[in-house]
Amino acid sequence: MxxxxxxxxxxxxxxxxxxxxxxxxxxxxxxxxxxxxxxxxxxxxxxxxxxxxxxxxxxxxxxxxxxxxxxxxxxxxxxxxxxxxxxxxxxxxIDPDEYEDWSTVNEQRRKLLDNTERLERTGKNLTEGYRVVLETEQIGAAVLQDLHSQRETIQRSRGRLRETDATLSRSGRVAQSMLARALQTRLVLGAVLVLLALLAALGLYLYVT
CATH class of the missing domain: 1.20.58.400 (t-snare proteins)
Incomplete structure (x- = not known):
């Protein structure tokens, strides 16, 4: 470069x-x-x-x-x-003998200067247009970069949401398993109490008779 x-x-x-x-x-x-x-x-x-x-x-x-x-x-x-x-x-x-052609020479010179100025303005307009195109291209590249960054952020957020959902699902299954075990424990405890009551009643009956 x-x-x-x-x-x-x-x-x-x-x-x-x-x-x-x-x-x-x-x-x-x-x-x-x-x-x-x-x-x-x-x-x-x-x-x-x-x-x-x-x-x-x-x-x-x-x-x-x-x-x-x-x-x-x-x-x-x-x-x-x-x-x-x-x-x-x-x-x-200018030749003095050709002084009568001065107006023609002056007109040609004026046209030449006008053409020169017109070319200068055209060149400046082209340069300015090129500058605008370059700035627009830079802005477009910055926007695309920003969109790419936002897309990556959204994708990471979606990944974290999926991980959170999976964790919640596992927690739900663990909670359901613990609840089932608690109900099973209560049933077993109730059955033991009923059996103890029957045994106590049987023992009392045998003691009285």
Whole structure:
């Protein structure tokens, strides 16, 4: 996990360095070079966002402290630098003989910026949606764990109830056996008393006669 995080961080560092170098070339490039560099930089920004999303997932999986927020702030700073350079280069590289095309250039630049902002918002929405999905998955796992724990508790309670029922059944049988023995003892004692009374009466009769 740590090796994969380090790999993503190295890729991000190389990518941001490449973006910074291209921004430097953008300041002095021709119109054709500027358009090509701009497309490459936009592609690099998208790739950097993807890397940061993967890096954030790896950080969450490892439970380690995340540096993604700092990386995003750095990427935003580079993005602002790119916008500033792009706007300035678009302004200062206009041919005075073609000043009448300024409105078209400005419109294209505005559309490019709008598309860039739209892509950023889409990326943020996707990241937020992914975060919600992960949190929902974590909550679902916690609920399932809780249900599993409750199931085990119920099963243990049922086992104890069965053991208690068996103990009560044994106690009932023992009590019934003791009651039967007590009744038997009383019957035997009653029979002995009757026999003793008969013997006493017989002895008295023989004594009198």
């Amino acid at each position: 740590a090796t994969l995080i380090q790999s993503y961080e190295q890729q991000y560092s190389v990518l941001t360095a490449d973006i910074t170098a291209k921004i430097g070339r953008l300041k002095s490039g021709s119109d054709d070079d500027r358009d090509k560099l701009s497309r490459e930089i936009q592609s690099n920004f998208e790739e950097a966002n993807d890397l940061l999303e993967q890096l954030e997932l790896e950080y969450r999986g490892s439970g380690a402290g995340s540096r993604v927020a700092a990386y995003r702030a750095e990427l935003q700073r580079v993005r602002e630098e790119y916008r500033s350079v792009f706007n300035n280069s678009a302004t200062y590289n």
